[in-house]
Amino acid sequence: MRNTGETDDDIKFRTALENMRYKACTKDDIHFLNTLVSANKSGRHFVGAAPWRDAPIIVGENRQKDEINRLGCLRFASDTHQTLFHFFSDDTVSTKTENPKQKTALKKAKKSKISEMTQDLQSMLWDLPTSSHQHHAPGKLSLCLGLPVIIRYNAATELNITKGQCSTVYAWHASKGKYGQQVLDVLFVLLDDPPEPVQVESLPLNVVPLTRRNTSGSVYLPDDSHINIMRNQVDVLPGFSMTAYASQGQSLTINATDLNTFSDHHSYYTALSWSRSAAKTVILQGFDPRHITGGATGSLRKEFRELEILNEITKLRYEGKLDKSVSGSTRNTLIEQYRNWKGLSYVPCNVHSAIRWSDKDPYIHEPADDIEWSTVDKKKFKKTKDKIISKALDDTASLPVAGATQHTSALASSKKRKRLSDSEHTTSPKKLKWSNNSCAYDSLFSIIRHTWREVTMDVSNYEYLPNIYSDFQSNLDNTLTFENIRDTFRLQVQHFSMLNWGAYSATSDVLGQLLRLKEPWIKGQAICTSGHISARRIRSLGAALLSGPFLEAPTSTSVWLNSIPPREMGPKCAICNADIHKMYSIQIAPPVIAFSLDGMANYSLDTEIAVIIANNQITYRLRGVSYFSSLQSHFVSRILDSQGRVFYHVGMSNGGNSILDNLSIRNVNMLLGPDTYRPSAAVYCKI
Known part of the structure; x- marks a missing residue:
């Protein structure tokens, strides 16, 4: 409105x-x-x-629009004491094959057997109304100076030559067509109230040129058959009428x-x-x-009611007032969770009286089915013909990669692997289902929760882990779902640019917040290669995450933690003009740390790391690895338990359940992920 x-x-x-x-x-x-x-x-x-x-008069059908435009041109020429000039199209019969996406009515229409253009056929096409053409390309334009027209094609958006832009005829260049008819070469129009002023060289302000364009489409003939033609014409129509459909999005004074x-x-x-x-x-x-x-009908009122609730959910989420139990990934699930939270009789205050619900007019909502996400194996459909197979929903990361395709893991299909539920084995990882591009979160939360289940540790120095660990206990008590815990964290960090809700995210960005510390664990100092200490302050690392870039990449995670590689700084030393490096030293030992492995090569992933921190020897044990495939555009993970077993997790497969990969980590090369997957992050826990 x-x-x-x-x-x-x-x-x-x-x-x-x-x-x-x-x-x-x-x-x-x-x-x-x-x-x-x-x-x-x-x-x-x-x-x-x-x-x-x-x-322009807004009408319901194109045939009504065509007649109003015809009469409007005659009336405008009479009012302004001008003569209308008629400019015709150049048409050729097209050999275009039938498009499978064509409208059903057009497919069923009888196709004309005409195979070439004649002068009589061309004259008949000129006399047909514009709406007889599939894309409303006019066969004849009747114009005079100042006549209102509407641009029909986004020819140059930077010049405000956009579909629906109102304008008036300013001038034209014309020539003769193949049958001696007048054809427009260039039509100059004066834009009516454009968003920004347009200045084309040698033309007055807001005057822009429009040239002819080829438009391929079907034309209905008087005998109800249709013919495919290529029409060459300037993409404008008289501006005395438009359909209600075309008026959408405009603001009409x-x-x-x-x-x-x-x-x-x-x-x-x-x-x-x-x-x-x-x-x-x-x-x-x-x-x-x-x-x-x-x-309105009952189904339409129900649709409006659902939209009002979804609008209220969006508002509360933006204001940070939405209960964490409302975190579904589908429309029905969200509405059901919201009504369970607020009560079935609750009606948002801004709902119109015509659709408000009450005991006399209840709002009955169908139960939400929990959808199990899965990817489609394209190999199964290679020999399928005459069918349209929907592509799988992509779950891409924030890296510049292609759309997601089928993820088929050799590990997941191994005959040695079997699925273990929580009821079958008390220490198997908890299932976690994919939702709203959550794969980066899924791969890490599966590791973190299983670590919490097996190892008791003090996480009070972390920003988010204390609440997450508390929610893990609620999950263990069956009062909160694992998906709720993940989505609650996503909502808490969605204000960070790389972690917007529903957007693609990378494990390094997720870990940067998931393992954020209240007190930095690593402090930095600027020292030149000659040993002079610079007065420049170096920002300490606020998350228990180690990442590049490096002057020299470490050869293993153990070497990395024991001797954190320095980083180069831009300015030279004020004393000796030598290069200045950022040097880091560990001050405290967080119970959970991670390494960002994206882009690294020729290194080893140690199962255990021994390091001296504050004169104490600390040992960290590998608890899981997140993997990313640029080909599949997806994150998966391996999870290690205290017995040395390795589990494999893909949130979009197996109902979110983890699958036993191997009974011993000694039999698994953790640097080799399934198929095209490569290590993205490794998570370690202090023992």
């Missing part, structure tokens, strides 16, 4: 539109709308007078509409809601009030 006026009529107009949306207009609304009906009387709106005389050409309250609302004010809105003739009264 574009009306923001403060007059009494504008307020009445907005009220009528609000009620019209739900097919619930009152007698007062009908009375007000009747005051907008065109009448050649003093004090009434009249379509034949300014400002509506040259305004002057609005004239013929409601009698519409069949339901949707199109009534569409045509009138783009008006900026009631004072400049006119309805051509009387209308049938039954189209906008009596109430």
Whole structure:
């Protein structure tokens, strides 16, 4: 709705539109709308007078639009004492094959046997209305200076030559066509109120050139058959009429509409809601009030109710007031969780009276089915013909990679592997289902939760882990799902640019927040290669995560932790002009640490790491590795338990359950992921 006026009529107009949306207009609304009906009387709106005389009339069908445009051109030429010039298209018969995505009605229409263009056929095509062409490319344009036109194609968005842009004819260059007819070479138009001023060299302000363009499409002939043609014509239409569909998204200062050409309250609302004010809105003739009264159908009211609840969920999530139990990935699940939280009788305050629910008019919502995500094995469909196979939903990371395809793991199909549920083995990893591009989170949360299940540790120095560990206990007590825990964390960190809700994320970005510390564990210092200490302050590492870049890459995770590689700094030493490096030293030993392995090569992944921290020997043990495939655009993980067994987790497969990979880590090369997967991050736990 574009009306923001403060007059009494504008307020009445907005009220009528609000009620019209739900097919619930009152007698007062009908009375007000009747005051907008065109009448050649003093004090009434009249379509034949300014400002509506040259305004586009919104109608329901293209054939009505074509006739209004034809009459509008004749009337405008008469009003301005000009002669209309007729510019024709150049058409050729196209050998285009039938498009499987073509509309059903067009597929069923009889195809003409005509195979070449003749002058008689061309003349017949010129006489057909514009709507007979599949893409509404005009066979004939009748123009004169100042005549309103609407651009039909996004030819140059940087010049505001966009589909739907209103303009007026400024000038043209024309020549002769193949049959001696006048054809436009260039049409110059003056843009009407463009978003930004446009200055083309050698042309007045906001005047832009439009050239002919080839448009391939079908044309319905008078015998109800259709023919495929290639039409060469400038992409404009007279601007005296448009359909309600074409009017969508516009903001109309002057609005004239013929409601009698519409069949339901949707199109009534569409045509009138783009008006900026009631004072400049006119309805051509009387209308049938039954189209906008009596109430919407039950299915439509249910749709509106669902949208209101989803709108409320979005608002509360933005304000940080949404309960963490409302975290589903599908529409039905979200609505069910919200109503369970608020109560079935709760109605958001802004819901329109026509769709509010109560004991007399209850809102009955179907139970939400929990959808199990899976990927599609394309190999199974190689020999399938004449079928459209939907591609799997991609679950890509934040790296510049191609769309996701089938992930088929040699490990997952191993005959030695069997699926273990929590009921079958108390220490098997908890299942975690993929949702909303969550694979980076899934691969890490599966490792972190299993580590919590087996190792007792103090995580009070972390920002997020204390609450996550508390939620793990609730999950163990079956009062909170694992998916809720993951999504609660996602909501808490979604304000970070690389961790927006539903966006693709990398494990390094997730770990940067998941393992964020209240007190830095590593401090940095600027020292030149000659040993001079710089006064420049170096930011300490705030997360228990080690990552590059390095001056020299470490050969193993053990070497990396025992001697954190220095990083290069830009300026030279003020004393000796030598290079200055960032040098790091570990101050405290966090119970959980991680290494970012993206892009690394020629290194070893140690199962255990011994390191001296604050004069104490600390041992870290590998608890899991996250893997990423740029080909599959997906993260998976391996999880290690205290007995040395290795589990494999893919959130989009096996219902989110982990699968036993091997009974001993000694039999697994952790640097080799399944198929095209490579290590992305390694998680260690202090023992």
